[in-house]
Amino acid sequence: xxxxxxxGLHALGIISIMMFLLAPVILVFPISFSADAHVAWPPSAWSxxxxxxxxxxxxxxxAFRNSLVIAGCVTALTLVxxxxxxxxxxxxxxxxxxxxxxxFTAPLLLPSIxxxxxxxxxxxxxxxxxxxxxxxxxxLVITLPYALRVLITGLSTMPAFVxxxxxxxxxxxxxxxxxxxxxxxxxxLVASAALAFIVSFDEVVISLFIxxxxxxxxxxxxxxxxxxxxxxxxAAVSALLVLGTLGIVLIVERAIGFGKAVSK
Amino acid sequence: xxxxxxxxxxxxxxxxxxxxDLSFSLGQGELLGLLGxxxxxxxxxxxxISGLVxxxxxxxxxxxxxxxxxxxxxxxxxxxFQSYALFPxxxxxxxxxxxxxxxxxxxxxxxxxxxxxxxxxHLSGVAERKPRELSGGQxxxxxxxxxxxxxxxxxxxxxxxxxxxxxxxDNMRGEIRDIQQRLRMTTVFxxxxxxxxxxxxxRIIVMNRGKLExxxxxxxxxxxxxxxxxxxFVGRINRLEGQWRNxxxxxxxxxxxxxxxxxxxxxxxxxxxxxxxxxxASDAKSAVSPEENAINGTIRHVTYVGDTFQYEVATTxxxxxxxxATSSATDPFQPGDTVTLRWKTRxxxxxxxxxxx
Numbered sequence: 001x002x003x004x005x006x007x008g009l010h011a012l013g014i015i016s017i018m019m020f021l022l023a024p025v026i027l028v029f030p031i032s033f034s035a036d037a038h039v040a041w042p043p044s045a046w047s048x049x050x051x052x053x054x055x056x057x058x059x060x061x062x063a064f065r066n067s068l069v070i071a072g073c074v075t076a077l078t079l080v081x082x083x084x085x086x087x088x089x090x091x092x093x094x095x096x097x098x099x100x101x102x103x104f105t106a107p108l109l110l111p112s113i114x115x116x117x118x119x120x121x122x123x124x125x126x127x128x129x130x131x132x133x134x135x136x137x138x139x140l141v142i143t144l145p146y147a148l149r150v151l152i153t154g155l156s157t158m159p160a161f162v163x164x165x166x167x168x169x170x171x172x173x174x175x176x177x178x179x180x181x182x183x184x185x186x187x188x189l190v191a192s193a194a195l196a197f198i199v200s201f202d203e204v205v206i207s208l209f210i211x212x213x214x215x216x217x218x219x220x221x222x223x224x225x226x227x228x229x230x231x232x233x234x235a236a237v238s239a240l241l242v243l244g245t246l247g248i249v250l251i252v253e254r255a256i257g258f259g260k261a262v263s264k
Numbered sequence: 265x266x267x268x269x270x271x272x273x274x275x276x277x278x279x280x281x282x283x284x285d286l287s288f289s290l291g292q293g294e295l296l297g298l299l300g301x302x303x304x305x306x307x308x309x310x311x312x313i314s315g316l317v318x319x320x321x322x323x324x325x326x327x328x329x330x331x332x333x334x335x336x337x338x339x340x341x342x343x344x345f346q347s348y349a350l351f352p353x354x355x356x357x358x359x360x361x362x363x364x365x366x367x368x369x370x371x372x373x374x375x376x377x378x379x380x381x382x383x384x385x386h387l388s389g390v391a392e393r394k395p396r397e398l399s400g401g402q403x404x405x406x407x408x409x410x411x412x413x414x415x416x417x418x419x420x421x422x423x424x425x426x427x428x429x430x431x432x433x434d435n436m437r438g439e440i441r442d443i444q445q446r447l448r449m450t451t452v453f454x455x456x457x458x459x460x461x462x463x464x465x466x467r468i469i470v471m472n473r474g475k476l477e478x479x480x481x482x483x484x485x486x487x488x489x490x491x492x493x494x495x496x497f498v499g500r501i502n503r504l505e506g507q508w509r510n511x512x513x514x515x516x517x518x519x520x521x522x523x524x525x526x527x528x529x530x531x532x533x534x535x536x537x538x539x540x541x542x543x544x545a546s547d548a549k550s551a552v553s554p555e556e557n558a559i560n561g562t563i564r565h566v567t568y569v570g571d572t573f574q575y576e577v578a579t580t581x582x583x584x585x586x587x588x589a590t591s592s593a594t595d596p597f598q599p600g601d602t603v604t605l606r607w608k609t610r611x612x613x614x615x616x617x618x619x620x621x
Contacts, residue, residue, distance in 0.1 A: 170338075170340070
């Protein structure tokens with residue numbers, strides 16, 4: 001009797017926590033199919049009119065495309081910079097290595113509003129505000145520490161001595177990297193790429209400071225839209241974002257699950 | 265000499281050197297054991313020979329050629345790691361083939377050599393599996409095959425048996441020795457287990473605190489240890505402190521003990537292996553030959569461990585441990601029994617402590 005009650009309470013507790021966390025995310029979907037002119041619950045009728053409106057909203061479509069391109073560039077650059085850095089910070093022994101690791105991952109701790117302001121002050125002098133390179137560099141400041149963390153963890157949890165073993169079998173350092181290190185760090189690479197993409201695509205504060213008014217980015221446009229409109233268009237955008245993020249998470253899960261299967 | 269190591273030294277920062285002043289040489293086809301407690305520098309030495317660690321100073325020559333400055337991948341040495349270090353993302357066949365691919369061997373050739381290497385370690389039929397699908401013992405065989413397939417100049421084994429359970433360890437030990445003999449492979453074998461080293465090595469180096477204590481055959485190391493450290497590291501041993509007398513005997517407490525060496529001055533450490541001492545009831549008075557020591561004592565403590573009784577005997581010279589094989593025919597001594605301990609003078613090792621101090 002008692003165990004049944006406690007188990008029931010336990011389940012109830014878990015369900016309410018899940019609801020608390022996920023309700024807003026789930027709620028976005030029905031609201032996005034509302035036929036009303038304002039966000040209201042429950043919707044008086046159902047339609048896909050806000051998805052159609054979204055497709056015809058030129059600013060949103062442009063912003064969406066810009067954000068995708070920026071996130072893509074940021075992700076690629078993040079990997080190009082973070083991978084050699086992670087290898088150097090885990091595989092080479094040099095003076096001040098730990099200090100450098102802390103320094104490179106420190107921006108994770110800074111409030112992004114401080115970063116945004118600092119970057120704005122610097123970029124204004126070089127005419128980088130409102131430009132594509134400006135936004136990409138600004139985003140890199142945020143994404144690099146994330147990627148570096150994930151890659152360093154991935155590299156330092158690699159099975160012991162496999163790189164040494166490859167060396168004794170006649171592989172030069174480049175062959176060791178290509179045949180051993182790179183395949184074994186693939187899960188970490190996929191994870192950090194996904195993280196960089198999501199963080200860049202999602203970044204509001206830095207983008208608000210640097211993108212200016214000329215370069216439209218989705219989070220910024222969405223932010224401005226909500227300031228002046230209350231219609232369910234934002235719900236439609238949100239629903240698409242949730243689905244997109246879910247897709248990326250699933251890809252990572254597959255990659256890491258796959259990675260675990262491959263390693264010991 | 266095939267492998268020559270000359271005054272090898274490794275220092276990290278300002279700490280005491282991990283390895284210093286290490287010199288030895290090794291003939292073609294010889295199996296050398298590097299034996300010592302953990303942290304004695306034996307693994308560092310192995311890594312210097314393989315090139316994974318750069319020597320601070322000294323020389324390493326293989327077949328007369330100086331390889332000290334060569335990177336690992338140019339040295340052609342087969343290394344077997346304690347953790348096996350198999351490549352988890354490759355199949356067993358790919359693991360074994362890796363070294364051959366790096367040497368740009370022909371495709372058909374690689375397949376054939378991988379197959380015969382796996383057959384040599386009795387592991388045919390697992391070629392397409394991944395390392396994680398194999399048991400520890402099987403992974404170890406793969407590691408051995410992978411190290412041998414490249415036909416290395418020297419085979420280096422870093423504590424290869426320490427991750428296996430006891431039964432498997434003895435089998436694998438014998439098998440490594442068999443293969444080594446068959447291929448006449450010059451081999452360096454690192455271990456902290458003296459039985460393991462004694463069982464299969466042609467010669468053994470005992471290391472302590474980065475230095476060579478003694479190099480010799482297993483018999484030498486056991487019967488004629490060069491230092492007290494070696495004597496205590498290879499097997500159990502009693503130690504007594506005494507004083508040399510002018511007549512060549514050693515005064516230990518109230519007793520006189522004659523040793524292998526007869527003569528010396530000052531303080532001396534006496535060492536006797538517990539199983540080389542004979543016990544008899546003390547009333548059985550018999551003549552003491554000049555090749556024998558005999559002193560009286562009282563049994564303090566008896567421990568039964570199946571194949572032997574381990575006695576602690578209080579004697580006029582001090583506390584001595586004695587090991588006797590158990591037998592169904594005779595009754596063991598009991599605590600309180602008075603006994604006579606006899607052992608050969610040639611089993612009595614002496615180490616002068618005057619200089620060492």
